[in-house]
Amino acid sequence: MHGQDFADDPQGVYDALRAFGPAAPVELAPGVDATLVTDYQAARTVLQNTTDFSRDPRRWKALNEGRIALDNPVLPMMAYRPNCLFTDGAVHLRLRKAVTDSLDQLNIGRIRRDVEPIAAFLIDQFSERGRADLLNDYAKLLPLLLFNRLFGCPAGIGDRLTSSMSAIFDGKDALKANEELTACLMELIALKRREPADDVTSWLIQHPAGLNDEELKDQLVMLMGAGVEPERNLIGSALLLLLSSGSSARGAGMLTEEALDHVLWNNPPIANYATHYPVHDVDLGGVPVEANTPLVISFGAANNDPSLREARQSLSKGAHLAWGAGPHACPAKSPATVIALTAIEAILNALPDLTLDVPADHLxxxxxxFHRALAALPVRFTPTPGTRVAALHAPAQTTRTAAAEPPRARTAPVPRQETRPAKKGFWSTFLDVFRV
Incomplete structure (x- = not known):
């Protein structure tokens, strides 16, 4: 499942795996064996059964026996962290309540208000060119910048956080990037303990659960990991669907909400994850699964289970498994949907003649x-001036008058010193434009 053949045709691989039954043996990475659940009902059973299946990877037999190298590329996504993803029982309930209570303070109106200026800023960066890569110029950066805002990151920490998270997802020196990410988050936690504000980091710190710094850091890692990579894939795949459904995004006839729902059913952004470890040997619909071995849920395969073809016509839109199910279901379903919806509508409104620059089957x-992720999404459009940020500022600027400015004494000009400014990251550049 780690090769290009799988990336090119995952549904073909899932169809072949169905010959084994509701689950099948797979290789996640070189030397990392697992059992992949491809059947919809079997997936729901595992996701909802907390008695026979654990989420704690400290049970992982092959890892405990030293048969998995510590630099294996899947370990950052599978190794234990003290957060909601990898805990069970009372520990999980305590950590999850801190997360859900903090996320509940993010109302939908605030999320839209936070996404819109970030979208305007990013579109301004490429709108005059007439061409862009909507994956790397837009869908990838928007969630990173948004999470910096929601977590209350100052410029210096935010730039490093953005680059380290991006490097982890792109597999570029992931170990070093993970160290930098940890350092950034610990700095952020220390700052928010001293100077709490109206942001998710401060709310987590103030929660009655009393999370320590290590727990706080790993909840933030989970929130970023669960929000940034899936969000960019959801935005990218939905834009692809809209742009390949007709001559232009506006003429396609498909609503943005319909495109998002279609992606979640047919091309879920996180296609295979939610790793469970049977606490004893189990029989999963005739497929034996050994205790303490990885049992991975394939949301991509389960949602496309052939047995659902007729039932899908009557199933509710939310019956898919893209958000998971059971006690570990995604706690950020509503915010994630609003973020994607707002981001997509923002760019379609800004560039109404947006079209693909290559045939869809060439992407x-x-x-x-784990993911279903485009590498790039090249598009073309009529070049437009990069004035969207200025337009957002305009109402505030109209309240200023020359009379409000105090008189200034005339002074001799100061010789200009030629210095080359340090190159800024996207987050600090954004903060320079939108001072709040």
Missing amino acids: QWRPGP
Whole structure:
């Protein structure tokens, strides 16, 4: 599942795996064996059964026996962290309540208000060119910048956080990037303990659960990991669907909400994950699964289970498994949907004649066992001035008058010193434009 063949045709691989039954043996990465659940009902059973299946990877037999190298590329996604993803029982309930209570303070109106200026800023960066890569110029950067805002990151920490998270997802020196990410988050936590504000980091710190710094850091890692990579894939795949459904995004006849729902059913952004470890040997619909071995849920395969073809016509839109199910279901379903919806509508409104720059079947998909992710989404459009940020500022600027400015004494000009400014990251550049 780690090769380009799988990335090019995952549904073909899932169809072949169905010959084994509701689950099948797979290789997630070189030397990492697992069992992949491809059947919809079997997936729901595992997701909802907390008695026979654990989420704690400290049970992982092969890892405990030293048969998995510590630099294996799937370990950052599978190794234990003290957060909601990898805990069970009372520990999980305590950590999850801190997360859900903090996320509940993010009302939908605030999320839209936070997404819109970021979208305007990013579109301004490429709108005059007439061409862009909507994946790397837009869908990838928007969630990173948004999470910096929601977490209350100052410029210095935010730039480093953005680059380290991007490097982890792109597999560029992931170990070093993970160290930098940890350092950034610990700095952020220390700052918010001293100077709490109206942001998710401060709310987590103030929660009655009393999370320590290590727990806080790993909840933030989980929130970023669960929000940034899936969000960019959801935005990218929905834009692809809209742009390939007709001559232009506006003429396609498909609503944005319909496109998002279609992606979640047929091309879920996180296609295979939610790893469970049977606490004893189990029989999963005739497929034996050994205790303490990885049992991975394939949302991509389960949602496309052939047995659902007729039932899908009557199933509710939310019956898919893209958000998971059971006690570990995604706690950020509503915010994630609003973010994607707002981001997509913002760019379609800004560039109404947006079209694909290459045929849809020529696009490349990034290899990897867990995600369903485009490598790029090249588009073309009529060049337009990059004035969207200025337009957002306009109402505030109209309240200023020359009379409000105090008189200034005339002074001799100061010789200009020629210095080359340090190159800024996207987050600090954004903050320079939108001072709040």
